[in-house]
Amino acid sequence: MQLTSEHEMIRDAVRSFVQERITPNAARWDKEHHFPAEELKELAAMGAYGVAVPEEFGGAGMDYLSLALVLEEIAAGDGGTSTVVSVNNCPVCSIGMMYANAEQKEQWLRPLASGEKLGAFCLTEPHAGSDAADLRTTARLEKGGEGDEYVLNGVKQFITSGKHADVAIVMAVTDKAAGKKGISAFWVDTKTPGYIVASLEHKMGQHSSDTAQILFENCRIPAANLIGEEGMGYKIALSGLEGGRIGIASQSVGMARAAFEAALTYAKDRRTFGKPIFEHQAVQFRLADMATQIEAARQLIWHAASMKDAGKPCLKEAAMAKLFASEMAEKVCSDAIQIHGGYGYVSDFPVERIYRDVRVCQIYEGSSDIQKILIGRGLMD
Numbered sequence: 001m002q003l004t005s006e007h008e009m010i011r012d013a014v015r016s017f018v019q020e021r022i023t024p025n026a027a028r029w030d031k032e033h034h035f036p037a038e039e040l041k042e043l044a045a046m047g048a049y050g051v052a053v054p055e056e057f058g059g060a061g062m063d064y065l066s067l068a069l070v071l072e073e074i075a076a077g078d079g080g081t082s083t084v085v086s087v088n089n090c091p092v093c094s095i096g097m098m099y100a101n102a103e104q105k106e107q108w109l110r111p112l113a114s115g116e117k118l119g120a121f122c123l124t125e126p127h128a129g130s131d132a133a134d135l136r137t138t139a140r141l142e143k144g145g146e147g148d149e150y151v152l153n154g155v156k157q158f159i160t161s162g163k164h165a166d167v168a169i170v171m172a173v174t175d176k177a178a179g180k181k182g183i184s185a186f187w188v189d190t191k192t193p194g195y196i197v198a199s200l201e202h203k204m205g206q207h208s209s210d211t212a213q214i215l216f217e218n219c220r221i222p223a224a225n226l227i228g229e230e231g232m233g234y235k236i237a238l239s240g241l242e243g244g245r246i247g248i249a250s251q252s253v254g255m256a257r258a259a260f261e262a263a264l265t266y267a268k269d270r271r272t273f274g275k276p277i278f279e280h281q282a283v284q285f286r287l288a289d290m291a292t293q294i295e296a297a298r299q300l301i302w303h304a305a306s307m308k309d310a311g312k313p314c315l316k317e318a319a320m321a322k323l324f325a326s327e328m329a330e331k332v333c334s335d336a337i338q339i340h341g342g343y344g345y346v347s348d349f350p351v352e353r354i355y356r357d358v359r360v361c362q363i364y365e366g367s368s369d370i371q372k373i374l375i376g377r378g379l380m381d
């Protein structure tokens, strides 16, 4: 699949920004666990927070293919930064676009898509990751004189931007007896009393993004914050994750590309046995495989994104893209370390950090095994 000149322009604009403002800082952000608030604001000003959201709702008015390109470029600079942007786009903004009513689009989606606010997605719980319907967080409706409210109680786990986000989409049980159909989705302002950042995870990589455990302790929100209708929350979450998986796949390709480019540069520079190691066939074959795998993953992503842009169901294609791209990226980043030899294992070269950053792509927003379940189901249809 080929890009249009408009898509190339978007990609090139983000690439220039990333090369100037993100790539040179990524190693320091990793060491200092720095959240790049300033650079994220600049990305937001370029339209990166709501790439596929129409302009009338504060977004950039582009498409999912553009979003895939934007995320690949950001991830090529820094994995953690790309995760913050990815989650804000999908599932957060995509859920806002698909399920928010007109008032909610004004109140919540517009600031999220324009970059005035940052969003988080609160589905996972300490005991409920892959088995996402097994939620224990509750939302109890209380009727009151000053307006009806939901009262949220429970714990959410592994929440990207849980600390820095202004707004969270939270899935909670409103009717336990109804199982999957008893889960509802809500907009929550993170400044609401009872939204508590309980702890921050100490992660292997992606140190520039925060991953938090969030405690909801009698967190009272207006009943008008319900997204869709009661009982729609699980469906809303799963449909938001469909686009999210295209995003994680794009991040995987971005990080794999950065590791590949570092390895290629190193291979042309480093000499053994009287010539650059690139001229040894073993190294050149490894690089050839890496380049091929990256391009194959990219094509799967562009295919899934194009289907989404055409309004076609793409659960299977998004799952294939995420599965292939995230598994490919770990292998490519490992190969990049191998090409660097001992230098690949130390932090003087970027491949050590990228390898740590990319590992989680096989886990978050649905592990590789979950993607295989979805692909398998797609094959039955």
Ligand SMILES: CC(C)(COP(=O)(O)OP(=O)(O)OC[C@H]1O[C@@H](n2cnc3c(N)ncnc32)[C@H](O)[C@@H]1OP(=O)(O)O)[C@@H](O)C(=O)NCCC(=O)NCCSC(=O)CCS(=O)O
Pocket: 087, 120, 121, 123, 124, 129, 130, 131, 132, 133, 158, 159, 160, 161, 180, 234, 235, 236, 238, 239, 240, 241, 242, 315, 363, 364, 365, 366, 367, 370, 373, 374
């Ligand atoms: C393992 C699962 C795939 C199991 O799913 P289920 O079998 O329980 O779900 P279904 O019965 O198939 O679907 C329920 C309901 O939703 C509708 N649905 C499903 N997918 C879509 C979609 N793409 N678009 C629209 N609607 C959809 C489906 O038709 C059903 O509707 P009806 O009841 O028929 O009306 C699933 O549990 C799963 O995916 N698990 C993994 C969860 C996951 O990825 N978690 C990670 C969360 S985020 C995270 O990791 C933190 C990082 S971050 O901050 O983002």
